[in-house]
Amino acid sequence: MPRFSALADWLAWQEQSHPRPIDLGLERVAGVFARLAAQPEKVPTITVGGTNGKGSCVAFLEAIYRAQGYKVGAYTSPHILRYNERIRIDGQPVADEAICAAFERIDAARVDTSLSYFEFGTLAALDIFSRAGVDIRILEVGLGGRLDAVNIIDADVAVVTTIAIDHVDWLGDTVEAIGREKAGIFRAGAPAVIGDQQAPASLISSARQKRADIFQIGRAFDYRKHADHWDWWTQRTELSGLPLPGLLGEHQFRNASAVIMAVCCLRERLPVAESAIREGLRNAQLSGRFQLIDGKPPVLLDVGHNPQAVQTLLSYLRTYFPDVKIHALFAMMKDKDIAGVLALMRDRVDHWYLAPLKNPRAANEEVLNAYFQQQDITNVNKGYADFSAAFDSARRQAGPGELILIFGSFFLVSEYLSQFA
Structure with missing residues (x-):
């Protein structure tokens, strides 16, 4: 059997x-x-x-x-x-x-x-x-x-x-x-x-x-x-x-x-x-790598979760979205270099949204908030019950011509694709 x-x-x-x-x-x-x-x-x-x-x-x-x-x-x-x-x-x-x-x-x-x-x-x-x-x-x-x-x-x-x-x-x-x-x-x-x-x-x-x-x-x-x-x-x-x-x-x-x-x-x-x-x-096709979802506003997905990958993401944004206001849904695993990622993206993201993940490896809101404070990043939205609530908040606040960016973890991209794609 x-x-x-x-x-x-x-x-x-x-x-x-x-x-x-x-x-x-x-x-x-x-x-x-x-x-x-x-x-x-x-x-x-x-x-x-x-x-x-x-x-x-x-x-x-x-x-x-x-x-x-x-x-x-x-x-x-x-x-x-x-x-x-x-x-x-x-x-x-x-x-x-x-x-x-x-x-x-x-x-x-x-x-x-x-x-x-x-x-x-x-x-x-x-x-x-x-x-x-x-x-x-x-x-x-x-x-x-x-x-x-x-x-x-x-x-x-x-x-x-x-x-x-x-x-x-x-x-x-x-x-x-x-x-x-x-x-x-x-x-x-x-x-x-x-x-x-x-x-x-x-x-x-x-x-x-x-x-x-x-x-x-x-x-x-x-x-x-x-x-x-x-x-x-x-x-x-x-x-x-x-x-x-x-x-x-x-x-x-x-x-x-x-x-x-x-x-x-x-x-x-x-x-x-x-x-x-x-x-x-x-x-060649690959989900979750610079994957752009058409909409109002459009959504960009990237599974980059370490500084090298995020540096590549930053270069991509500078090339294809040079003057676009960015609303970023963000989460990372607690064993990753969160500080290094935030240091790269702090001046490119206009509004951050801490999107909770159920994965036990994920850094919780308290841990993430400490990293944001260390980087002196204050434009942070938090307190959401789940990913859906965080995404809805970003979608409400994003204006015409602006971009929602979802990055920091495979699990975060998975949440979006399973619920909204």
Whole structure:
């Protein structure tokens, strides 16, 4: 008999059954995977790590390989509306029944090994992709790299986007320490694509120690942006007149450049035509990243939740909304750099609205208010019962030509999309 029949029950149990919500390490999950998989996997795999830009790179890769006609399995986290978003085949979230069946097989294979919520999800994705016979797996690292469950798979190509301070309790409080953790997804003799020109020395040295083949933006490959197109090149290859990326923001040119490099590295096993690269770049989509919802007033959604991501958001606002009054609904997890985010946005936001979240990891109003006082930010609206009340307040106060910005957490964006989109 299966432990549960409904996906919601499986997930609720996983959240409570393991003693630690985040439990880095590969021994337990690798052992269960060995019992779960009938034979070693030989599916071409691209693993994507980094601090910011992972989801964008997965979206570009997914769109490019689908445009070429390959059957694509993509695993990402966290989800915004439904858990199923984490496990996709050909761009579509898999059904509850497929995930429940995978969980049942994992539950049987684990015997008495305890697995975390994320480890269950990672194993489920690998199991589902194997049974579906995908042509390529695109795996997004959840946290770090070296000890993340995704790292039980030896990637044929590993992509690291950017490195910044985040998850300090788990990865360290310097970019050098974090860089070493992110480099854990590199493998000897396999391409290590680095989409950060200012990558910490530790990332490069770790790649060299592992004898990975290093391809860094600004050295092995680069791009040039024009008004209505862009160019990408290496010493051997040049793609001119590329369409502007379907995902907005200057940073997406860096992400797209790293993705093209990864596709080139894998082209002997999975050939991709230039036309598919162009189509994939143009058609890539991603919820919650600079997602603009038309309306009066319009609403801009961004899941950025650390200073590096919010600096990118700020640049986007300066480019596309230079003189627009901004009403910001805001919340963050209490383990994030709230002070650093507020310091960046304090002079750009005209009115703040503290939107309460039910998540136990979220900073409550008292904690957030203390950070606002430290930054001497006084234009703060608070005391709302829930997200809906905060959003209604912002909508009432926002005038013609003004913008509502919702940022600071995946969970905050999820609240809006589930209630108002």
